[in-house]
Amino acid sequence: MPVVAPAPRTLYDKIWDDHVVDVKEDGLALIYIDRHLVHEVTSPQAFEGLRNAGRPVRRPDCTLATVDHNIPTVSRKNFTSVESFIAEPDSRAQCAALEENVKEFGLTYFGMTDKRQGIVHIIGPEQGFTLPGITCVCGDSHTSTHGAFGSLAFGIGTSEVEHVLATQTLLQTKGKNMRITVDGELHEGVTSKDVILHIIGVIGTAGGTGSVIEYSGSVFRGFTMEARMSVCNMSIEAGARAGMVAPDEVTFNYLRNRPLAPKGEAWDHAETYWRSLKTDEGAKFDIEVNIPASDIIPTVTWGTSPQDTVPITGSVPDPTTMTDPVKRASAERSLAYMGLTPNTLMEDIKVDKVFIGSCTNGRIEDMRSAAKIVIAAGADAKVAPGVDAMIVPGSGLIKKQAEAEGLDIVFKRAGFDWREAGCSMCLGMNPDQLAPGQRCASTSNRNFEGRQGSGGRTHLLSPAMAAAAAMTGKLTDVRKFMGAVAEANIAAAPKLKVLSAFNFLDDPVLPSPEPQQPPAPTASSTSLPPSEAPSTVQKFVVVKGITAPLHIENVDTDMIIPKQFLKTLKRTGLADALFYTLRKDPHTGKDTDFVLNRAPFNQAKIMVCTGENFGCGSSREHAPWSLDNFGIRCVIAPSFADIFKNNAMQNGMLPVALPEADCRALAEDAEAGLELEVDLEKQEVRRPNGKAAIPFTVDPFRRHCLLNGLDDIALTMQRSESIASFEQRRSETWPWLDGFGYKGARIPVPAVRNAKKLDW
Ligand SMILES: CC(C)[C@H](C(=O)O)[C@@H](O)C(=O)O
Ligand code: SF4
Numbered sequence: 001m002p003v004v005a006p007a008p009r010t011l012y013d014k015i016w017d018d019h020v021v022d023v024k025e026d027g028l029a030l031i032y033i034d035r036h037l038v039h040e041v042t043s044p045q046a047f048e049g050l051r052n053a054g055r056p057v058r059r060p061d062c063t064l065a066t067v068d069h070n071i072p073t074v075s076r077k078n079f080t081s082v083e084s085f086i087a088e089p090d091s092r093a094q095c096a097a098l099e100e101n102v103k104e105f106g107l108t109y110f111g112m113t114d115k116r117q118g119i120v121h122i123i124g125p126e127q128g129f130t131l132p133g134i135t136c137v138c139g140d141s142h143t144s145t146h147g148a149f150g151s152l153a154f155g156i157g158t159s160e161v162e163h164v165l166a167t168q169t170l171l172q173t174k175g176k177n178m179r180i181t182v183d184g185e186l187h188e189g190v191t192s193k194d195v196i197l198h199i200i201g202v203i204g205t206a207g208g209t210g211s212v213i214e215y216s217g218s219v220f221r222g223f224t225m226e227a228r229m230s231v232c233n234m235s236i237e238a239g240a241r242a243g244m245v246a247p248d249e250v251t252f253n254y255l256r257n258r259p260l261a262p263k264g265e266a267w268d269h270a271e272t273y274w275r276s277l278k279t280d281e282g283a284k285f286d287i288e289v290n291i292p293a294s295d296i297i298p299t300v301t302w303g304t305s306p307q308d309t310v311p312i313t314g315s316v317p318d319p320t321t322m323t324d325p326v327k328r329a330s331a332e333r334s335l336a337y338m339g340l341t342p343n344t345l346m347e348d349i350k351v352d353k354v355f356i357g358s359c360t361n362g363r364i365e366d367m368r369s370a371a372k373i374v375i376a377a378g379a380d381a382k383v384a385p386g387v388d389a390m391i392v393p394g395s396g397l398i399k400k401q402a403e404a405e406g407l408d409i410v411f412k413r414a415g416f417d418w419r420e421a422g423c424s425m426c427l428g429m430n431p432d433q434l435a436p437g438q439r440c441a442s443t444s445n446r447n448f449e450g451r452q453g454s455g456g457r458t459h460l461l462s463p464a465m466a467a468a469a470a471m472t473g474k475l476t477d478v479r480k481f482m483g484a485v486a487e488a489n490i491a492a493a494p495k496l497k498v499l500s501a502f503n504f505l506d507d508p509v510l511p512s513p514e515p516q517q518p519p520a521p522t523a524s525s526t527s528l529p530p531s532e533a534p535s536t537v538q539k540f541v542v543v544k545g546i547t548a549p550l551h552i553e554n555v556d557t558d559m560i561i562p563k564q565f566l567k568t569l570k571r572t573g574l575a576d577a578l579f580y581t582l583r584k585d586p587h588t589g590k591d592t593d594f595v596l597n598r599a600p601f602n603q604a605k606i607m608v609c610t611g612e613n614f615g616c617g618s619s620r621e622h623a624p625w626s627l628d629n630f631g632i633r634c635v636i637a638p639s640f641a642d643i644f645k646n647n648a649m650q651n652g653m654l655p656v657a658l659p660e661a662d663c664r665a666l667a668e669d670a671e672a673g674l675e676l677e678v679d680l681e682k683q684e685v686r687r688p689n690g691k692a693a694i695p696f697t698v699d700p701f702r703r704h705c706l707l708n709g710l711d712d713i714a715l716t717m718q719r720s721e722s723i724a725s726f727e728q729r730r731s732e733t734w735p736w737l738d739g740f741g742y743k744g745a746r747i748p749v750p751a752v753r754n755a756k757k758l759d760w
Contacts, residue, residue, distance in 0.1 A: 006701050008280035010177045011246050012212045015152040015277070015529045019135050021169055021726040022719065028701045032726050032735050034134035035146075036064040037120040038107070040098040041429070042139025042620070044569040046162035055104045058168045061739020063104050066110040068119045069429045070567065073419035079112055089707035090567035095634035097569055098474035104197030105165075118395025118421040121145040121359035125229065126395055126501070128258025132247035132274040137164055141643060142445065143242075143620040144235040148228035149255070150277050152212070155236065155643055157621035158571075159650035161714070162517060167316035167716045169723055173699070175241045175642075176286040178211035179279075184293035189479040191369065192227035193361060193462035194441065195219060196234040196606075197299040202728040203289060205554050208240025211287060214279060221295050225254040226365040228445065233360045234445050237628065238304040239616060241538035241642050246278040259505055262736035265674060270736045298478050298656050300346055300445050301460040305554050308447070312465065312477045318342035326553050326611050333552075337449050338457050339437065346475050349459070353440040353469040354389035355452070356463050357419075362394025363444035364501065366463040368401045371410045373467035373478065375493045376486035382417035384473030390417040390432070392424040397504045404504070405497045406429025413539040416470065419660050427563045428453050432745075436586045446617060448558040455586040479592060490552050525681060527578070535711035536565045538652035543633050545605030547670035548595050555637075557644060560623040574626035590692060596630070600673050602632075608666045608676075608717050609637040614655075615644025622714040624648040636685065638663055649702050652709060656696045666694070680706055 009017070016031070023029040027484040032381075036059075043065070050057070057063060067082075072089035079085050084101060086092035096113075102109040110117040116127065121142050124130040130146040135145060136153035139161040146153035160170060180199060200207070213235050220228060228245045235243025245251075252271060255261045262270045286453075296312045308331075310317070313756075319342065335342065340349070356362075356370050365400040370391065374381065383389045391411050393399035399421055402408055408418045425432040426444035428451075434440055434621035436455025443466050447458035459475060465503070565577035582594040590596045596604065614637035615623060624647045627635065633653050645655045656678065658666070669676060669687055677686040680703060684693040705712070716723075731738055 002373065008283040009215055010279045010283045011150060011244060011277055012152065012175075012177055013283070015133055015135065016174055018133070019122040019152070024701065026155050026700050027173055028615055028699070029172055029174065030716060030722070031135060031172050032723070032730065033137050033168055034062060035124070035129060035131075035136040036063045036164050036168075037129075037136070037138035037140070038063060038095040039069060039120050039138070039140060040067045041069045041102065041566050042158045043161055044094060044097045045158045045571055046139070046165055047097075047105065048569070049162040050105070055166045057107060057165045059739065060106050060108070062168065062737075063107050063165070064110070064124065065098060065107050066117050066123055067098055067112060067116075069423045069427070070094050071112060071422045072430050073422045073432060075425045076112060076420055077371070078463055082112065084639045085112065088431070093569060094567055102565070103437055109556045115396035115400060118398065119359045119362060119423055121229075121233065122362060122394035122398065122686050125149065125225070126258070126397060126505070128255050128261030131255065131270070131736070132251060132618060133277050133734075137170065139619060141236045141617065142233050145229050145233040147232040147235065147242050147244035148225060149251055150244055150274065152242055152244065154242040157618035157619050157643060157647035157650060159621060163713050163716065166713050167723060168717060171712055171716065176211040177290070178208055178213045178240065179285040179292065179568065180213055180215055181217035182218070182291045182293050183217040183536055186219060186293045189298050189464070189477075189482060190296050191464060192223055193461040194299045195304070196231045196298055197301065197309045197460060198296045199289075199291060200234065200238045201299065202291060203238055205237060205305055205307045205616055206239045206639060208238040209613065209639060210234060211240050213238065213240045213243040214278070215243060220245050221248070221361070223250075225366060229348055229363070230360050234306070236617070237445055239641060244599065247274045264735045269756065272736075273734065274728045298462065298465055299466065300475055301458075302338065302340065302346065302379065303331065303640055304447055305334070305556075306445065306447060306460060307554075308334060308602045312346050312475065314346055316340045316342055316344045316346065326551060327549065329509075330553050330611070339439070345573050347477060349475045350439065350473055351387060351441045351459070351469050351475065352438040353434060354383075354387060354466050355392070355425040355440055355442040355444065356390070356466050357392030357394065357424055358444035359394060359423070361444045361463045362392060362398065362421075364398050364401050366443065367391065367393065367398070367407050368405070368498070369469035370463040371407045371496070372490070373464050373481045374410050374414045374471065376481045376489050376606075377414075377471045378489045379493060380507060381401065381414060383469055383470045387473050388417070389415065390419055390425065390471040391419055392419040392432075393421050395421050397501070400500060401499060401504045405499055406494070407496065410496070412673065414471070428449060429563050429566065430473075432529050441466045441475060446556075446558065448556045448617065450562050450581045450586075451558055454562070454581065460593055489540075514688035535709055535714060537650070537705070537711050539709035540633065540652050540654050540680050540706040541678045542677060542681070543605055543654070545675055546600045546603050546673070547606040547608050547676045548601040548604035548632070549667040549670040550607060550609040551596060551611065554611065554613045554616050555609060555611065556617035557615055557620050557623040558617055561620065561626045565626070566620055566622050568622070571625045572629060574622060575629040575631070577622075578626040578630045606630055606634045606636065606676055606678060607632050608663055608670050609635065609725055610660065610663045610667050611637070612639045612660070614640050615648075617644045619647070619649045621650070624651050624653050628653055634733040636663060636666060636678075649706065650712065652706060652708060654698070656685065658685070658694060659691070662694050
């Protein structure tokens with residue numbers, strides 16, 4: 001009998017196949033999650049859910065928590081406790097809640113006195129918590145960063161955080177395979193950030209919707225792990241579920257001897273497995289994009305979407321040249337917000353602030369590349385007058401390393417502000433924010449309206465370009481800081497040390513958590529507790545009512561609910577926060593004439609959007625919560641971002657995808673103040689005045705859950721036997737995944753918590 005060769009598989013196919021616990025006929029799979037990162041913003045409601053249902057965290061050994069979004073980045077010299085250090089009450093409450101939760105549920109936690117604290121997507125790789133071939137999730141959209149190691153890493157909403165905490169699994173349908181190949185030589189001055197900005201400019205923020213991107217080609221092969229992380233990080237800005245690079249020597253060298261990476265024989269086994277993790281010859285991709293490296297030059301954004309990119313040598317686009325009316329309206333709106341005139345040269349745009357940091361570009365190589373530009377500017381060069389430039393390392397260890405290398409001195413001498421680790425001005429949940437009208441050259445990943453502060457204007461660029469902007473006070477082609485003069489300045493400057501990260505990973509002051517023998521399996525660790533908790537998910541059967549029309553494309557979740565409202569510990573009370581930036585004038589604080597402020601739309605139960613890609617960007621489940629709190633239970637749009645769609649359904653809400661022409665027709669009904677009726681049972685939108693109903697389809701399992709108000713966690717709990725047998729196989733086949741180094745180890749949370757009354 002001829003032997004049938006197995007079909008060639010992609011890297012994504014392989015990781016997926018190795019994590020399927022079980023799968024239903026309709027393709028909905030229960031997949032096992034190897035690593036779960038937790039931060040303070042998207043976890044409080046999840047822990048509350050566990051507490052209410054009396055459920056433990058299933059795999060504390062595979063879970064790692066830290067605080068990053070809310071924390072001030074000022075010196076921690078006088079830090080004694082979160083309570084006394086964090087002035088803003090809601091930020092303080094979220095950080096304190098996480099400290100309570102990690103204690104209660106027994107999780108490993110890098111708190112504010114721990115040098116390993118930092119942005120979740122920086123500390124996971126740094127510690128070797130992130131490994132090739134794993135599934136990795138976090139209640140955060142930039143979890144895609146970890147795909148740089150050849151893992152399947154993606155952001156989830158808070159309901160799914162709870163699902164993972166309780167069951168260590170997730171319900172998922174497989175995405176499409178997409179490959180982006182960049183081959184050739186990059187021009188001088190072009191960095192990984194320029195490459196990913198260019199890619200997003202080419203494919204758009206919805207280009208990767210429903211797909212997992214594999215980055216391939218000589219450019220990514222030649223990148224360091226840090227550069228690969230910057231690329232994978234922004235896969236979410238390209239709309240993808242995840243991004244990945246096949247592991248290779250670069251990956252193994254980065255990981256070998258990291259505190260939580262496997263050691264000795266376990267490493268050898270792991271490496272053998274990791275080497276099999278590459279796309280087979282002949283494997284099929286649903287979408288292929290090829291970009292010549294030579295097309296890419298240093299890139300910046302001009303607008304309020306990451307796809308609004310332009311070479312630094314270019315100028316601000318002119319909306320009157322755009323034929324598509326939605327695109328033209330979006331560009332006009334962006335330019336008005338950004339305070340820019342069409343055809344202005346990008347290099348003529350002055351900046352007020354420079355921010356170097358974030359999970360995209362807060363790593364040691366980013367610090368070095370920015371410092372190189374500062375040095376190239378000359379010994380006496382200073383940050384341009386009137387510009388405020390801040391540098392925020394992505395973790396405490398990066399800060400330490402940068403200081404040991406002397407980078408902080410370079411920055412401080414030139415007038416930069418050198419900060420403590422955190423998310424900082426990437427989204428300004430802490431005090432690091434732009435004032436209305438201020439313009440910032442930022443190494444972060446999102447330039448949405450209000451992202452860095454209400455009314456603030458963001459231009460995304462690389463760390464080197466950000467440093468160049470700081471020195472000149474304008475967006476500047478970084479290549480002006482290269483060449484003979486620059487080289488002479490660099491040669492004349494004191495030599496900087498380039499140290500290995502390994503000098504800092506083994507910090508004697510802060511020992512790694514004690515590795516312990518895995519506890520013997522007990523009844524409760526091999527079978528999940530039965531769910532007695534009743535479902536709290538509301539049913540969706542028919543919703544009829546006033547419909548609010550919206551003509552914006554790429555409605556991002558920052559727009560649906562800005563960051564200041566993410567500081568809640570609840571899922572409720574967010575009605576006024578919905579589309580806050582559009583509903584309130586940033587200068588006067590008064591109501592604008594935005595559709596939701598006007599009768600009858602202030603009573604809307606449905607929203608119809610005529611632009612593509614509704615709900616893109618951040619994974620914040622606060623977006624559907626605020627729509628629901630306002631009274632909107634159904635959104636109709638031509639397409640939805642993946643995480644938003646999931647989050648909405650987790651809350652008994654219905655996203656309906658319809659062709660753009662149908663959305664327009666429904667928007668006309670809506671504008672006339674007529675009621676629409678969305679019937680999930682019949683899968684149709686009924687229109688007024690006897691017009692034909694418009695049919696739609698919804699995934700059968702999700703439809704069943706919505707019609708019956710079913711809770712995913714309770715359903716997954718019923719599959720406990722499959723999960724337990726998967727775990728047994730996992731321990732046998734991939735033993736290094738059993739929370740190596742963390743098994744049962746708990747890092748004490750500072751107990752400076754006296755009976756003092758707190759003011760929240
Ligand atoms: C707070 C969190 C939900 C959010 C995300 O998902 O990305 C944040 O990290 C952001 O960058 O907007
Ligand atoms: S994108 Fe910004 S806010 Fe979000 S995790 Fe990264 S650094 Fe933090």
